[in-house]
Amino acid sequence: MKMSFVCPGCSCLCDDIEIVDGKILHACRRGEEIFGKYKENRAKPMVKGKEVDVDSAIEEATEALKDSENIAIYGMDTTTVEAQQHGIELAEKLNAYIDDNSSFCLGEFVEAILRKELPTTTLEDVRDRAYVMVYWGANPFHSLSRHMSRYSYYPRGAKRPRGYEEDRFLVVVDVRRSETSKLAKKNAMFIQVSDDDELVDSFFKVVDGKAAKYAKEAGIILNGMKKSDLNVIFGGLGLKYGLKDLGKFVEMVKKLNEVAPVYFIPAGFHGNMRGFNETLFEKVGYVNKYSFRDGKSGGEFAFTELLKNEKIDTALIVGTDPVYSLPFEVSSKLGKIKTIVVDPRMSFTARIADVVIPSAVSGVEAGGTMVRSDGVRVKLEPLEEREVNDVYILNKIKEGL
Amino acid sequence: MALNPMDIYKLLPKTNCKKCGEATCMSFAFKLLNRERRLEECIPLYEDKKYERQRKKLEEMLKPLEEATETGLIVDESLCTGCGNCVVVCPVHVEKDPKGAAVGKGITIDDPILRVEDGAVKVINMQACRRYGKNRVLCVVCRENCPTDAIRFLEG
Numbered sequence: 414m415k416m417s418f419v420c421p422g423c424s425c426l427c428d429d430i431e432i433v434d435g436k437i438l439h440a441c442r443r444g445e446e447i448f449g450k451y452k453e454n455r456a457k458p459m460v461k462g463k464e465v466d467v468d469s470a471i472e473e474a475t476e477a478l479k480d481s482e483n484i485a486i487y488g489m490d491t492t493t494v495e496a497q498q499h500g501i502e503l504a505e506k507l508n509a510y511i512d513d514n515s516s517f518c519l520g521e522f523v524e525a526i527l528r529k530e531l532p533t534t535t536l537e538d539v540r541d542r543a544y545v546m547v548y549w550g551a552n553p554f555h556s557l558s559r560h561m562s563r564y565s566y567y568p569r570g571a572k573r574p575r576g577y578e579e580d581r582f583l584v585v586v587d588v589r590r591s592e593t594s595k596l597a598k599k600n601a602m603f604i605q606v607s608d609d610d611e612l613v614d615s616f617f618k619v620v621d622g623k624a625a626k627y628a629k630e631a632g633i634i635l636n637g638m639k640k641s642d643l644n645v646i647f648g649g650l651g652l653k654y655g656l657k658d659l660g661k662f663v664e665m666v667k668k669l670n671e672v673a674p675v676y677f678i679p680a681g682f683h684g685n686m687r688g689f690n691e692t693l694f695e696k697v698g699y700v701n702k703y704s705f706r707d708g709k710s711g712g713e714f715a716f717t718e719l720l721k722n723e724k725i726d727t728a729l730i731v732g733t734d735p736v737y738s739l740p741f742e743v744s745s746k747l748g749k750i751k752t753i754v755v756d757p758r759m760s761f762t763a764r765i766a767d768v769v770i771p772s773a774v775s776g777v778e779a780g781g782t783m784v785r786s787d788g789v790r791v792k793l794e795p796l797e798e799r800e801v802n803d804v805y806i807l808n809k810i811k812e813g814l
Numbered sequence: 815m816a817l818n819p820m821d822i823y824k825l826l827p828k829t830n831c832k833k834c835g836e837a838t839c840m841s842f843a844f845k846l847l848n849r850e851r852r853l854e855e856c857i858p859l860y861e862d863k864k865y866e867r868q869r870k871k872l873e874e875m876l877k878p879l880e881e882a883t884e885t886g887l888i889v890d891e892s893l894c895t896g897c898g899n900c901v902v903v904c905p906v907h908v909e910k911d912p913k914g915a916a917v918g919k920g921i922t923i924d925d926p927i928l929r930v931e932d933g934a935v936k937v938i939n940m941q942a943c944r945r946y947g948k949n950r951v952l953c954v955v956c957r958e959n960c961p962t963d964a965i966r967f968l969e970g
Contacts, residue, residue: 429920436931439920441896443860447931540918554897562898568918569908576916577959592961644928678955774841 419446419490419793420683423774425557425564432796436685440494441558448796452490456759456771469772474729474753474768475813481727481751483715484509487716487802488733490683492772495686496803497692500731507695508706509647510725513689514630514733517703522679523690523783525702526809530663534643534676536787541570544641545669547584548680549650550609553594556681557786563594563661565647582637585613587651604630609655613665614731620668642752647652647680657715678787688784720746727751732772736761754808773802791797817968819843822875825868826856829959849879879968883937885945886968887956893964894934900956900965901928901935906942925942928956934965 418430422443426510430448431438437448444635458470469515478484486504489497492515500563506512513524546565553560561567566577573580583601585594593601604627606612607640608647615625619632638644646666656662669675679687690700697703699710712718716735719725720743728750736744737760747765754766757774775778778792823843834855836842845851845862854874859865882888898920901907907915914922921929925939950951957965 427920431920437933439898439930440933441898442894442933445896447933522842554895557896558895562902563918567899567902569916576908578849596959596961 417785417795418448419776419783419791421774421783421793422447422448423557423684424680424682424687425559426684426785426791427559427563428785428791443558444521447774448723451757451774451777453610454758456756456763456769457752457768459763459766460773461767468765470768470770470808471809472813474764474770475770477727477751477753478507478729478810480704481813484726484727484729484732485716485719485725486729487735488513488731489689490514490644490686491732492685492775492803493779494685494688494785495781496731496775496807497689498806499804499811501693501696503729503807503814505581505705506811509729510702510706510714510716510719511693511703512702512714512719513686514738515686515690515773516715517717518650518682518686519648519653519679520701521653522691523687524694525659526677527662527691527694527700528578528677529678531666532670532675533600533678533787534788536564536647536678536785537729537789538643538679539645540564540568540573541785542572542641543570543645544573544580545582545584545637545644547586547634547644547646548593549586549646549648550588550655551647551649551650551680551769552587552591553647553680553787556649560647560680561593565645566596583633584634588655593647602630602633603768605752606655609652610657610661613656613662616665617668620672634673635669638669638675644673646677648677649679649681668733680786683688685783687786687788688782691784691788699721717743720744723749727753730755730762730766731755731807732757733758733776734762737766753801770806772806775803778802779804817847817878818848822846822872823900824867825875827858827862827865827868829858831858846876847879849884867894878890882968883940884948885940885943887940887943887945888965888966888968889937889938890966891936891937893962894931895962895964896930896935898930898935899961900929900957902927903955903959904928905953905955906944910942 419428420430430440437445458467460473484507489500520652526533565582569576585597586604597603611626615627615631618625634805696701703710703715704714753768754763755770755772763769776794778799780793780795826839828839830838861871912925927942928935930939944953
């Protein structure tokens with residue numbers, strides 16, 4: 414029997430990856446890099462630039478955390494839910510700040526969904542039933558390569574047997590002619606906006622039968638939505654940064670639901686970012702940038718703000734690379750504080766860190782659960798088991814305190 | 815760049831000498847593009863010195879014909895991101911693999927036309943394509959739904 418693996422590369426969590434005769438089948442380029450090259454550029458256990466064994470690196474990290482007063486735990490978007498639970502418990506024990514990439518990614522949308530402000534559905538339902546699908550400020554060609562072919566526009570669903578040829582209507586909203594917008598040909602529409610709020614406004618007015626800037630486009634979309642029992646908006650980072658007020662967008666989705674069923678699914682982030690949001694939400698009622706000392710969440714507790722304002726003296730970074738991804742003025746502050754990195758790879762952050770603890774690649778060397786962008790939990794089976802994984806490391810640090 | 819029979823014709827001798835067996839140079843140009851004839855069959859082009867420049871241009875022009883598969887499909891793997899749109903939209907795949915490619919999953923049949931391998935699409939079994947053989951249909955759905963233009967056809 415053929416074995417299928419789950420690719421942890423992005424929040425699509427494709428579960429049909431096969432490895433036959435050394436060839437990686439069905440995975441996109443990102444998935445291929447993960448399964449094919451996971452042995453390259455591996456991190457080594459290090460303390461202040463000197464190579465040590467794993468246990469002494471963990472011990473050193475534990476000592477550093479014991480001695481610190483203001484600690485931030487950051488990352489964990491690429492690891493499993495089980496490791497995230499350990500990370501959150503560790504933050505609670507240390508009275509630390511905890512944050513992940515979602516504070517500048519799509520955390521707001523996930524929070525609105527978890528608070529039941531935005532109606533949501535699963536990608537399987539989208540495949541089987543959706544007619545109108547709007548990619549708003551998202552370019553899945555880059556962020557989620559297989560999103561359109563696997564879950565949304567191209568596949569044929571139970572109630573949409575004719576697929577993209579007749580049974581779908583694709584809408585792409587973007588500020589530029591993206592690769593995805595080039596696919597909007599037949600039964601499709603591309604709206605080039607200069608301001609996302611204007612389009613939100615147009616939807617409000619068209620539902621009420623008033624004139625608006627994008628009245629023609631919104632009218633066509635609305636008529637399409639009325640034909641189906643399921644329509645979906647995929648919101649990406651372009652939507653998050655284009656909107657001045659998320660509340661107005663939430664109101665718009667509510668207003669659209671008065672005339673047709675419209676659901677929202679965030680599109681485009683790390684493999685298990687939603688898992689982190691959900692795990693923290695279950696525990697404390699907030700999705701990110703949480704301070705266990707203050708018992709609340711707030712913009713000032715975002716990792717970037719904490720660094721900028723020099724509020725922390727130690728950072729525990731799990732499975733992310735702030736030196737690579739954050740602006741220099743923010744990431745350069747990492748040099749002033751103690752940095753502990755738990756990462757399978759020798760990332761840029763690992764190169765400047767005080768303590769480096771090598772871990773396992775989740776989904777390839779460690780099993781567990783991850784949460785897809787629509788909230789479905791997916792079980793990951795490892796290709797090969799590695800004893801020292803994120804769960805082991807975080808648990809050991811927690812016990813050592 | 816798309817190949818066009820008119821561009822080929824312009825560089826042929828245009829004498830309608832019939833040495834190749836075709837009635838006109840124009841019909842020879844069409845058959846060259848369909849790969850039913852080879853450029854070497856045009857005897858004056860190779861024997862007469864005055865056509866040398868034209869011959870070199872034609873040889874350059876027809877190079878992609880050799881790279882392409884029997885159906886005129888050219889895949890540029892360096893542009894492909896492995897999104898799998900082409901695999902899912904292919905009508906032959908949908909018919910043969912209703913539980914796999916038709917619903918968006920990785921293709922499960924053993925001899926698909928296209929399959930994503932190691933992060934890029936590869937041609938596995940060209941014979942199954944609707945463009946193959948005598949009774950072909952000029953289907954271009956895989957090219958139409960490629961976001962990076964990694965898939966091309968000879969005719970454009």
